[in-house]
Amino acid sequence: MDLTTVAKPCDLGEKSTSDVIIRLRNGEGGPEWLYSHSSILISKSGFFADQLSNSDSGSCIEIQCSDYTYDHHVSLLKLLYLPTDSLLDSLDSVKSAIGILQLAVAFRCEEITNCCIQYLEAIPWEDKEEEQIVKAVSKLGPIAMPILARIQPVDLTATKNVFVSAVRFATSIGGSCPPFGSELKTSAQEQVEFMLGGDEDTPLVTADDEVKSVVKMGLSQVCSSFENELSSLLLISDITTETLENRILQSLSDVEWMCNILPKMDLMKDFVSSWAEMSGKVLGVVEDKKLDNMMWGLKIKLMEVTGKVLEAVGYGNVILPAPCRVQLLKTWLPYIRKIKPLLDAKGNKEADFPYKMDEDLSQSIEGAIVSLVLALPSNDQADILSDWMETEQVRYPDLSEAFEVWCYRTKSAKRRLMEGLDRAGNTTISL
Numbered sequence: 001m002d003l004t005t006v007a008k009p010c011d012l013g014e015k016s017t018s019d020v021i022i023r024l025r026n027g028e029g030g031p032e033w034l035y036s037h038s039s040i041l042i043s044k045s046g047f048f049a050d051q052l053s054n055s056d057s058g059s060c061i062e063i064q065c066s067d068y069t070y071d072h073h074v075s076l077l078k079l080l081y082l083p084t085d086s087l088l089d090s091l092d093s094v095k096s097a098i099g100i101l102q103l104a105v106a107f108r109c110e111e112i113t114n115c116c117i118q119y120l121e122a123i124p125w126e127d128k129e130e131e132q133i134v135k136a137v138s139k140l141g142p143i144a145m146p147i148l149a150r151i152q153p154v155d156l157t158a159t160k161n162v163f164v165s166a167v168r169f170a171t172s173i174g175g176s177c178p179p180f181g182s183e184l185k186t187s188a189q190e191q192v193e194f195m196l197g198g199d200e201d202t203p204l205v206t207a208d209d210e211v212k213s214v215v216k217m218g219l220s221q222v223c224s225s226f227e228n229e230l231s232s233l234l235l236i237s238d239i240t241t242e243t244l245e246n247r248i249l250q251s252l253s254d255v256e257w258m259c260n261i262l263p264k265m266d267l268m269k270d271f272v273s274s275w276a277e278m279s280g281k282v283l284g285v286v287e288d289k290k291l292d293n294m295m296w297g298l299k300i301k302l303m304e305v306t307g308k309v310l311e312a313v314g315y316g317n318v319i320l321p322a323p324c325r326v327q328l329l330k331t332w333l334p335y336i337r338k339i340k341p342l343l344d345a346k347g348n349k350e351a352d353f354p355y356k357m358d359e360d361l362s363q364s365i366e367g368a369i370v371s372l373v374l375a376l377p378s379n380d381q382a383d384i385l386s387d388w389m390e391t392e393q394v395r396y397p398d399l400s401e402a403f404e405v406w407c408y409r410t411k412s413a414k415r416r417l418m419e420g421l422d423r424a425g426n427t428t429i430s431l
């Protein structure tokens with residue numbers, strides 16, 4: 001057989017011009033006879049070139065394949081007959097391209113291999129397809145690695161830049177969101193939370209001074225925006241519009257979002273300080289008579305955010321000086337005592353009233369307050385407990401546990417003082 005003869009253009013399966021038969025044997029054992037041409041096989045495949053250069057191979061080459069790979073074998077053989085510039089357009093799915101690529105590598109078909117790699121590198125993948133691609137490429141080695149370029153880990157600088165950009169967008173640094181931008185801002189917030197997950201690079205990114213600076217700037221931006229939106233309530237004659245309340249709630253939701261992500265960056269103290277600083281202004285608006293019987297969604301959301309602040313301080317996650325802790329308690333305790341029975345009464349009166357303090361929220365706030373009170377100097381504890389017992393709303397928050405501990409500590413302290421004085425007196429006498 002003359003392997004160097006260049007035949008005129010021909011097609012796979014063209015029996016009249018075929019000089020090589022490829023016999024595909026699938027799992028069922030029944031062979032498929034494919035009439036092919038040595039000139040095509042030799043020029044396009046290293047495997048077939050080796051087979052046909054062996055004088056013992058004759059004019060028939062047998063290839064074993066499974067039922068799953070049978071179609072991919074046939075597709076590969078058809079591609080051998082196409083001109084190079086038509087290969088890319090012939091691929092029509094991720095699944096077939098993966099199957100053909102694996103065979104092209106095995107049969108050493110360089111042009112088809114490069115074409116499949118180019119196709120898979122550029123085409124969109126679905127989640128299941130991505131898993132299949134990763135599995136296949138891991139077996140093919142370095143030759144197929146360009147396919148995975150889109151899912152390779154990026155360097156730390158690129159990660160930091162993306163994170164900073166997402167924070168800027170999520171907190172509207174540099175201006176408010178463009179029209180229809182609220183959904184994009186929400187998406188950016190979700191991605192920031194995702195990036196703060198348990199990845200090994202996260203501590204390196206969040207420890208960066210530039211990142212912390214931008215996040216603090218974002219905190220200042222969302223707090224300022226919330227204050228401005230809230231203060232506008234006192235300047236508007238008609239505050240019953242749903243649009244207005246939704247806008248304020250969105251601003252407060254942005255503040256709450258910052259409260260959720262800052263602990264992951266060891267910046268919760270910055271949030272607590274900002275919240276404590278603006279608490280007086282916030283309560284000054286919320287407790288205005290204009291809002292007596294409205295904006296319940298805003299009021300319950302304030303309780304949720306304040307509860308997180310009280311937990312952070314009360315359980316020692318954020319360390320503040322005693323005067324700051326006292327001020328935080330004295331600022332919010334009267335409001336908490338007032339709003340809880342109002343919300344309960346509203347809920348009892350209206351069965352479909354949606355803004356209720358559920359049991360978890362009520363207990364978490366009460367527990368945080370008790371813990372916070374017990375960590376104060378005894379005189380400050382006495383002031384707060386005296387005020388609590390003199391009010392009508394002693395049931396919530398229930399500070400009886402803190403009162404019992406304070407009483408025990410007071411007696412113990414007095415006993416220790418008397419014992420100390422006795423020892424001091426005995427020492428003087430013995431001298």
